[in-house]
Structures are given as structure tokens and as C-alpha cells.
Amino acid sequence: MKLATWNVNSLAVRLPQLLDWLAAHPVDALALQETKLTDDKFPHAEIEAAGYSAQRFGQKTYNGVALLTRGAASDVTKGIPGFADEQARVIAATLGGLRVIGAYFPNGQAPDSEKFAYKMRWLDALRDWVRAELAAHPRLVLMGDFNIAPEDRDVYDPVAWAGQIHCTPEERAQFQALLALGLVDAFRLFEQAPKSWTWWDYRNLAFRKNQGLRIDHVLVGEALRPQVLACTIDKLPRKNERPSDHAPVIVELAP
DNA sequence: ATGACTCCCAGTGGGAGA
Numbered sequence: 001m002k003l004a005t006w007n008v009n010s011l012a013v014r015l016p017q018l019l020d021w022l023a024a025h026p027v028d029a030l031a032l033q034e035t036k037l038t039d040d041k042f043p044h045a046e047i048e049a050a051g052y053s054a055q056r057f058g059q060k061t062y063n064g065v066a067l068l069t070r071g072a073a074s075d076v077t078k079g080i081p082g083f084a085d086e087q088a089r090v091i092a093a094t095l096g097g098l099r100v101i102g103a104y105f106p107n108g109q110a111p112d113s114e115k116f117a118y119k120m121r122w123l124d125a126l127r128d129w130v131r132a133e134l135a136a137h138p139r140l141v142l143m144g145d146f147n148i149a150p151e152d153r154d155v156y157d158p159v160a161w162a163g164q165i166h167c168t169p170e171e172r173a174q175f176q177a178l179l180a181l182g183l184v185d186a187f188r189l190f191e192q193a194p195k196s197w198t199w200w201d202y203r204n205l206a207f208r209k210n211q212g213l214r215i216d217h218v219l220v221g222e223a224l225r226p227q228v229l230a231c232t233i234d235k236l237p238r239k240n241e242r243p244s245d246h247a248p249v250i251v252e253l254a255p
Numbered sequence: 256a257t258g259a260c261t262c263c264c265a266g267t268g269g270g271a272g273a
Contacts, residue, residue: 009272010262034272036263061263062271107272147273166273201273202260213273245261245273 001096001253002027005143005216006237007104007199007246011035011066015043017240022050025234027250028070029095031102033145035064042066059088065144067091067102083125090126092133098224098253099137101130103144108165116165119147123174131181138223142183145246146217150175150185154214156195166215183219186231186251198233199246207238218251227254 004027008014011032022030030052035042037058047054047068057078058064065088067073073093080090092101103126108119134140148171152158161167179185187196197212206212220228229252238247 013262034262109271109273164273199273204259206260215273242261 001098001255002250003029003031003098003100003141003143003218003253004248004250005031005033005102005145005218006248007033007145007216007244009034009036009244009246011037011043011064012041013242014244015046017237017243019046019050021234021237021248022052022068025248025250026051026070029100030068030248031091031100031143032066032068033064033102033104035066036061037064055091055093057088057091063088063104065089065091065102065104067093067100069093069095071095080122080125080129082129083122085122089122094137097139099133099140101133101140101142101144103142103146105145105147107147108171110165111163111168111170120170120174123171127174127177127181130178130183134181134183134221138221140183140221141218141224141251142178142220143218143249143251145215146175147215148172148175149213149215150217153194154197156197156211156213161213166213178219182222184222184225184228186218186220186228187214187233187249189225189228190231196233197247198249200238202245216246216249218249220251224253228252229254
């Protein structure tokens with residue numbers, strides 16, 4: 001079984017690339033972030049023609065998440081239950097014996113901003129909810145664009161980024177607090193090449209210079225750890241014309 | 256360089272992203 005997450009930075013723009021990618025990587029489930037589409041504009045027909053059904057939770061212009069699945073999805077949850085949020089950032093479903101949460105974590109803008117305070121409130125709410133979900137569904141996967149680089153080795157220039165957004169001690173503590181619930185960073189279960197990133201700035205030839213961050217993650221419940229066979233970043237879509245600034249992350253689970 | 260690029264909604268500019 002294969003799952004993946006990809007921040008597509010506008011599904012309307014990236015739909016052809018998404019369909020190409022699914023044809024090359026027929027994963028069982030794909031979490032999308034930054035669809036930037038209201039639900040009435042979601043490209044259902046094209047995605048169904050590709051063999052997927054789609055759960056979507058969108059809004060105009062910003063944010064927006066979706067969960068594409070080959071099999072049936074049940075118990076769909078949109079947003080963090082009990083957390084009032086105008087921003088569409090979370091979608092969850094049960095499929096094939098797994099509880100899958102796809103999330104687009106807030107960016108946070110700058111450590112002293114109101115958006116950062118919102119990011120912290122959002123992370124607190126997410127953690128409380130994931131704790132309960134994990135208790136109910138030990139076979140849980142939390143994946144998406146976390147907008148957190150967990151460690152210095154996840155940053156191309158950790159000195160320049162020290163204390164900056166994605167790298168603050170507060171954000172990193174939030175990431176560790178998620179792990180402390182009983183989740184594992186699937187990517188770090190395996191030996192990985194140094195300088196492995198999931199995001200490269202559009203500016204400054206950052207991709208060509210491999211100046212990026214690892215901010216897209218797949219966390220799995222401890223119960224699933226023995227089943228994790230691989231976790232990889234697919235850099236190829238970043239080489240497309242008009243690419244997303246993020247690359248997909250793929251995890252493979254033993255049946 | 257408080258930049259650079261891309262997307263969106265707008266409407267020939269500005270917010271947001273990371």
C-alpha cells in the first residue's frame with residue numbers, strides 16, 4: 001500500500017501534472033494541499049477518470065485540502081473538530097484499515113506575528129485531536145505540509161534560518177510534541193541522502209542550487225512502524241514547467 | 256535589498272506563500 005502527500009499550490013494550475021503523476025505513481029491515497037478551489041470547482045470528473053475518488057475541503061483563493069483514494073473512504077472529517085477555523089486545512093478519512101489525516105499547517109509568516117500565534121493555537125488543537133484519533137485508531141497516518149523543518153539537517157542553511165519561520169524552537173517543539181503522542185517520522189526510519197528537501201523557493205534558482213527545506217512530512221502511528229517499507233521524496237515534478245514549489249512525499253506500507 | 260517567483264483576485268497593483 002502506498003500513500004503520498006503533495007502541496008500542489010493551486011490544483012487548477014497543476015491538474016495536468018497531478019494526472020501525469022498519478023499515472024506514474026498509482027498510490028492508494030494522495031493528500032493534496034493548497035488546492036485553492038471551492039468545492040464546486042473541484043475537478044471531480046478528471047480525477048475519477050484517473051481511477052480515484054476525491055474527498056475535498058476547499059475555499060476560495062487560499063488553503064484547501066483533498067484526499068484522493070483508489071478505494072472507498074469512510075468517516076470523512078473536515079477541519080479539526082471543536083476548533084473554529086475559517087481556513088480549510090484538514091481532511092481525514094478511514095480507508096483500508098487506516099485512519100489518514102491530510103493537513104496543511106499554517107505558514108506562520110514571522111515569529112512575532114498574529115499569524116504565528118494562530119499557527120501555535122492551530123497546532124495545540126491539532127495535537128489534542130490527533131491524541132484522541134490515535135487512541136481510537138492506532139493505525140493512523142498524519143501527512144501533509146507541516147511548514148516546520150524539524151531539525152537543522154532539514155534546512156539548507158541552518159545558520160541563516162536559525163529562529164526564522166519554520167525553524168523556531170516553538171515550532172520544533174510542536175513537531176516533537178506530535179511525535180510524543182506516539183507518531184514516527186517515516187522519512188527518518190531510513191537512511192536518506194543528506195540535503196533531502198521537499199520545498200524549494202521559486203526565487204533565486206533555489207531548486208537548481210538545491211537550497212530547500214524538508215517541511216512536508218508523513219508521520220505514522222507506532223503501531224504501523226513495522227509495516228513501513230520505504231519513504232521517499234519525488235523531486236521529479238519540481239523539474240516540470242510551472243512546477244509546484246513542493247515535491248510529493250511517498251510512503252510504502254507492507255500489506 | 257523589506258528583492259528575486261508564482262498564484263490569486265483584481266483590474267495595470269497587492270497579499271500570501273515559505
